[in-house]
Amino acid sequence: MEGKSPKPKIEVQQIIKTYKDAKGQENQVLQEVDLKVYEKEFFCLLGVSGCGKSTLLRLMAGFDSPTAGNILVDGKTMEAPRSDCIMIFQDYGLFPWRNVLGNVEYGLEVLNVPTVERRGKALELIELVGLQDFVRAFPRELSGGMKQRVALARALAVEPEIIFMDEPLGALDAITRLKMQDEIIRIWEEKNTTVVMVTHDINEAVYLGDRIAIMSGSKGNINKLLDIPLERPRNRASHNFMKMQDHILSEFEISVAEDVEFCI
């Protein structure tokens, strides 16, 4: 936990979320979830499809309200999406009618930042994500990885306190995915933002996360919270990395929930 203040940035308190399905049956997706995400932390929510991890992320970002319980950001209840907590959606949500510059500028435009200033800032961020040669390109002309970079730059433009990512690399090919993981870490280290990321990729979670919450599909709550005390930059081939990964793997194969804190 080095370099991280113990101040909780997000507090999830006893969250319950139920949905009515097509037959009108109540479906409990989240059951009494408790969670703290600390400031400037890289936090991963790991779980299989349908375990409620995306629902939890949406609740934290204010896109949905819990059936019961409370979500606090900086000690205040999260009621609606805010421009200091930006969500990066799985399919990026880039505006197809705006080019790269237009997309990155969007948030600043809404905040009424003067044109010259917002252009300068957007260009700076486009350079940060390595898209300086595609400033005028439209989303349809970009590859998945490039779109992801634009979404990242667009989020960073408004200098958010928290960035939420919903399986941001899910649609990328394996190699681009590894490259983007490095990019995300580089940018996170430079910008010092709190990141909460949903993923179903164990390797990705171990590579990126300061901590990982493993969610169980059947119960709709957090099975286990793990610290990843590996030094950065992390080495995917190192003994400790593999050990960590194996441990999580076994978590998924053995469906028995143990409430024992894991330590290396």
Next chain:
Amino acid sequence: MISAERILLPIITLLILLSSWHMLAISGVYTEYQFPGPLAVFQALAEMVRDGTLWEHINISLYRFGIAFALAIIIGISLGLITGWKTRLNYALDPFIQILRPISPIAWFPLAVLWFEIGNPPAIFIIFISAFFPILLTTITAVKGVDRVFLQVARNFGTSGYAILRKVIVPAAFPNIMTGLHIALGTAWIHLVAGEMLGAQSGLGFMIIDARNFLRTDQIIGGMLVIGLIGLILDKLMGWIESKIKLKWGY
């Protein structure tokens, strides 16, 4: 690059059509008044071009069409944007739009005459009606079909109220609205002729009615060809504008 076949094949079709038309006309099955041949029709057209009547009729028709279509675009799109955006307004209006929509513009004829009497207004009204509903409905559908992610992103960055409409809904719904305009253009042009048969004293529709009164079948067919040709040009023009704007907006 347009291939030779794309040019050559339609020309062959045209030649076949013209010669069969000519053969049928001279076969004696119908009198010349009932079924004039291509030569007679082109002579009639040439005559109307020479004395300038054709241009006059085309001009006045395009003028009415332009006004009616512009009105339909302005009212149809603005009403459609708001109705599609505000779910409650949509609930309130939808049943009534659905009742009015299937009524043929031709069924509005008697009312058009009662309300607008003669001259330009009834024709403009009929063209308006025929363009308005397709535009309104496609705009509503286009707005309702805007990807929810775009709206969520907009909300996340703090976009609110009218800015959501302007910055997100309009550009996102735009390609489908444009398709609606394209369809409406065709429908409206079809009804222009009908609209101009209502007490108008000019225009392509009147031209055909007038030719019928004088049993000038050659002018009737000539007028029909002109209407078809202008319809084709308008459609191509619309398609061209559509692709230009879409390109500019990154679609």
